Amino acid sequence: MNKNYSKNIENFKNSLNIEGYSKNTIDIYCLYLDLFEKYIQKDINNIESKDIINYLSYIKNIKKISSTTINLIISIFNHYYKIYLKKNINIDIKLPKKSKKLPTTLTNDEIKLLIKNTKNKRNKLIIEFIFSTGTRISECVNMKIDDLDFIESVGKVVSGKGNKDRIIILSKKWIEKYRKYLKKRENIIKSKYLFCTSKGANLSVDTIQKFLKESAKQSGINKKVSPHTLRHSFATSLLENDVNIRYIQQLLGHTNLNTTQIYTKVNTNKLKKIKNPLDNL
16 A cells, blocks of 8 residues: 655545544555555645545546445545545535445355365464454454453454454353363464464565455355455344344444344344245135
C-alpha cells in the first residue's frame, strides 16, 4: 500500500488518528483519497463536484468495483470535504443499492472435515478459534495471550472494528488443546501473540487465508472458504442452538442489529423441519 501521501492527505490522516479511527480505517481512507488525487491530477482541495462524479463513473465502469466499495468511497469524500475541510461541495449522489447476497456458511460436518484435514497443529487451532469465537481475521492475528482468560473461558477483543472492545466466549475443549500447544511453543518461541510465526511476530492475514483455502481443497469443500466463512458459520451455529440474536450481535461486535439479522435468513435448518401443507392433505 502506497504511504507516500501528499501533504493534504497526510494532514487528514493525522486528524483521523486524533479522532480515534483505527489504523486500518485510516489506511483505507488515505489510499482512496490518494488514488483520487492521482486520477484528477490536481490538488484535491480545489476540486468540483463534477470531478468526483467523473471519478466514480471511471472506477465503476473501468475498474468494475462493487456498489459496496462505491458507497465507501462516497463516505470517504463526504468525510474529507464536508467534515474535515468544511466545504459545501455537492456530492449528494444517490448511493447505489448494495447487493443482497447471503453469507456463505459451513455445516458442522464441513467444519469437522476442515479441522481434520489441517495437519499443522497451530493452523488447526486457528480454525477452531475463529469458528468458536466469531472473531474477524484482523482481530485474530492481533490477539494476544493476555487478552484471554482461560479460567473464566472468555476473551477480550481490544480495539476491534470501529475501535470498540468486546467480550468473546472460549471453548473449554479449545482451551485445553491450546494450553498444551502453548507449553511446547514456549520452549522454542517467545511471543505475546496468540498465534505467531517462527520468529514470534503475529501472522499475516494472507498466511491464514492460504492454508484455509488449501484445507478446504483437501476436504473436498467446493464453497469459498475464508476466515469470514468461519465467522459466518459461528453466527448461524448459535442461531441453530436458539441463542438470542442480541447476544449474537454482541459476540460479533455488530453496531446495528440489522447486520446480525442477515443470519436468520441463512439458518434454514428449522425451515426444513416445517411440514409442507400439501403433505397434510
